[in-house]
Amino acid sequence: MPKDTSRFAMPQLKSTPVSTIDHVYSELKSALMAGEFAPGQPLPLEELAVAFGTSHMPVREALNRLSAAGVLESEPRKTTRVPVITVDRLRSLLEVRLLNEKQAVMWAAERGARQDLKPIGEINSKLDQLDLSKKADIRKYLKLNQSFHFSVYGLCQNRTLMNTIEILWLQAGPVLSLRRSGDIMLPAHDDHAEILAQIGKGNGAAAAAALEHDIVEAHDEIFAILADMSGNAA
Template sequence: MNDRETGATLPDFQPRRRMSDLDHVYSQLSRSIMMGEFVPGQKLKLKELADVFHTSQMPVREALSRLVVSQVLEAAPRKSVTVPHVDAKRLEDLVSIRIDLECKALRQVASEPNQALANKLESINATMDKEAARKRPSIKNYLAVNHEFHFTIYEQSGNPDLTSIIEILWLRYGPLLNLLRNNGLNFAKHDHHEKIVRAVRVGNPELGVEGLTGDLMEAAVVIKNALEP
């Protein structure tokens, strides 16, 4: 089903596991938004989503309402919501906040050497390299593993409120990530990630901050170029 204004289609959502309809719809919508699968300006209609999820409109309405309250989506007329349009100011604001909060979480994690976590991050990074080396890498899989890399760190910060706020920022960043998906996603070697892994391994917060800041800014440059006429 296409959005008439943007020509965008709905992502392929995963089958429902053992959870309520509401939790399933919310988790799948959140995941797709976070992975940049929705186009800025795309309308999400209750009936279409309910048909895709094979549910009534009630859980879809509640899930969309949660995302509107979190300022991830915007309310629109005729029982629909809209993926926000994006501009350079939005990019600048979100990247600045993300760097502040994500580096704060990383500093807490990398304050002492953690070999086990470094090994886990190294393994996740290797999975990214393996996906990137494919003849036709899956953008969805690649970004999902990138998400796993980052949140494996943040969830070790010992601050669930900070992690929750970072997750909301990733959701708000989703429409910008859509531009990255369609304008030169870099599948090259992950030097910034490797620097973060080294920082966690030896307990060097500033090295980690350098790697994480470089990682976020590299993507932001590509998105900013895509935003320019």
């Protein structure tokens, strides 16, 4: 019996007049990290090709790359999908994320005082201006939040660490779709200004503490949603 995929919606993806693998790969990564795809969501080749306005080849190659990195699940002759995530799996990802992202912020603080933090502050200001009672603004919120975090982590100037953080976000990102599943999403970026302020002062320990509070607070909401879903399924 075919699986019911009607509860999943294909997110808005930027098409390109040129069939490039890099464009498709980059768009899929961005969508995964921003929670545009849900845990367990199938990624049909044909639907993605239509969404991108391209042939199957670049989509297939991009999906293969993400599957090889452990971000997606792919079996021969089966549709690639986003892995289903459990509370235990998410908790494990959270522990490793905190180790790596706090380190990035501490290294960023060593260089932050010598860099212009205004552009990152402007991203945070855009988050403040969004109306999270609107679904369109919820999508913008998650994308801007991703942009804020990666702009901050980029200050560490360590490509290896950034690659590690990206893989972790690709694995954990789909659970963010649970935060936008309701009509209203609570904002969870109160610590952003403190993170930037402490980086500007060169205080890595304080910046890392603010970052940890920011991440854990957002995950508390997600863990509650997962627990409620598990209870309803029992």
